[in-house]
Amino acid sequence: MSYERANIREMTGYASGEQPAQPDIIKLNTNENPYPATAAVAEALRNCRVEDLRRYPSPLADRFRRTAAEYHQLEIDNIIPTNGGDELLRLVITTFANAGDTLAIAEPSYSLYPVLADIQGCKTARIMLGEDWSNPEDFADQANRAGARIAFVVNPHAPSGHLNSSAELSRIAENFSGVLVIDEAYVDFIDPELRYDAVELTRKFDNVLVLRTMSKGYSLAGLRFAYGIGAQSLLAPMLYKTRDSYNTDYISQTLATAALQDRAAAALNWAKVRAERLRLHRALSEMGFYCGNSQSNFILAQIPQHADALAGAERHALSLYQQLKSKGILIRYFDQPRLRDKLRITVGTPDQNTQLLLALRQSLQPSTD
Ligand SMILES: Cc1ncc(COP(=O)(O)O)c(C=O)c1O
Numbered sequence: 001m002s003y004e005r006a007n008i009r010e011m012t013g014y015a016s017g018e019q020p021a022q023p024d025i026i027k028l029n030t031n032e033n034p035y036p037a038t039a040a041v042a043e044a045l046r047n048c049r050v051e052d053l054r055r056y057p058s059p060l061a062d063r064f065r066r067t068a069a070e071y072h073q074l075e076i077d078n079i080i081p082t083n084g085g086d087e088l089l090r091l092v093i094t095t096f097a098n099a100g101d102t103l104a105i106a107e108p109s110y111s112l113y114p115v116l117a118d119i120q121g122c123k124t125a126r127i128m129l130g131e132d133w134s135n136p137e138d139f140a141d142q143a144n145r146a147g148a149r150i151a152f153v154v155n156p157h158a159p160s161g162h163l164n165s166s167a168e169l170s171r172i173a174e175n176f177s178g179v180l181v182i183d184e185a186y187v188d189f190i191d192p193e194l195r196y197d198a199v200e201l202t203r204k205f206d207n208v209l210v211l212r213t214m215s216k217g218y219s220l221a222g223l224r225f226a227y228g229i230g231a232q233s234l235l236a237p238m239l240y241k242t243r244d245s246y247n248t249d250y251i252s253q254t255l256a257t258a259a260l261q262d263r264a265a266a267a268l269n270w271a272k273v274r275a276e277r278l279r280l281h282r283a284l285s286e287m288g289f290y291c292g293n294s295q296s297n298f299i300l301a302q303i304p305q306h307a308d309a310l311a312g313a314e315r316h317a318l319s320l321y322q323q324l325k326s327k328g329i330l331i332r333y334f335d336q337p338r339l340r341d342k343l344r345i346t347v348g349t350p351d352q353n354t355q356l357l358l359a360l361r362q363s364l365q366p367s368t369d
Helices: 006-010 039-046 062-072 084-096 112-120 139-145 166-175 199-204 232-242 250-261 263-286 305-309 317-326 350-364
Strands: 079-082 102-107 123-128 148-154 179-183 208-213 226-230 298-302 342-346
Touching: 006 112, 039 250, 062 079, 062 226, 062 250, 079 084, 079 232, 084 112, 084 148, 084 179, 084 208, 084 226, 084 232, 102 112, 102 139, 112 123, 123 139, 139 148, 139 166, 148 166, 166 179, 166 199, 199 208, 199 226, 208 232, 226 232, 250 263, 263 298, 263 350, 317 342, 317 350
Parallel strands: 102 123, 102 148, 148 179, 179 208
Antiparallel strands: 079 226, 208 226, 298 342
16 A cells, blocks of 8 residues: 555655765765865864753754855845755745646756656756756746746756856846746855856845755755745745744754854865866866866766777776776766766865876776787
8 A cells, every 4th residue: 555645656766876884985976075164163063062952943043044144245034044955945846836837947957856846746847958068048938938937057057067157047037937046056166266146146036046055165964054045025935934943953053154154264175176176177188088167066077089999888987987986986977868978076185086087097098908
């Protein structure tokens, strides 16, 4: 006997990246920050007392919201705290889309979006990204024609790292008649010289929701804390109606607040990641991989053309992924259109990246037998 709703019975759940138990694995598969959270976060954790857990936490994480509002120069009601970015995505869908409604999703992108759509019984309209992973010029028209209630764009894009300008996003926001989610999970790794800023769009448009997470830039993926930024009218139904009453816990509120206040220290790690991203990009390109310009903490590497001359299984991205795995290095292989000939590699520490490059070079060497 099955008690699930029919659409739950038929759907496939989200497949998380592998989280191996062995500590010595070089883990470059789930875009975690290779550096630990800052000293201020460690101190805030040390200062948490079991006595503090006796009471319920601040329902809306007010201290965090004040800190984030000050940082973004917005009001506290322009910020919604959530249990990771994933909870915000679920909240957006359950708040703004009925079962049977359509959601527009840039394709390919974060594979959780269609899973959440399935849970809510929504249809999806896939909007194909350009050759360079940019949003098509008529993104908003395509989403409107599909009757989409919500559109999802990741910027910088995952899994390529391509960055759309805020002017392009502004055009989409202006022309799209539903809610535009700009998922900025990887925003902290953008080169500051590019002066990218999509938060300003939340001041201009009441249909823009920007997703920020503490998981990547602030090295707190294990904490589960993220926040949304948007117009008060957009956030109000989620803040006061659909959110779980205590959706973020005391410890995560405390550490996330400390992390955001100490962002100057976190920024030193972002700069280190950017420097290593450049080194990896150069080394992979020299090996013949094609890598677009990534503004994220990962690189999407397309298999070298000359690898076509290599023997059998070594020819393919899947084989390379498996060979690295057998050497204790985990990267990400996606068995889906446009990505099967590519590998997504999270930028690690200098030492991890050196080991990755060494292992890749060995795997690409033509066999001598
Ligand atoms: C594009 C994108 N959006 C959102 C998230 C959600 O991150 P979290 O739930 O850890 O905040 C991720 C996580 O990998 C992601 O890749």
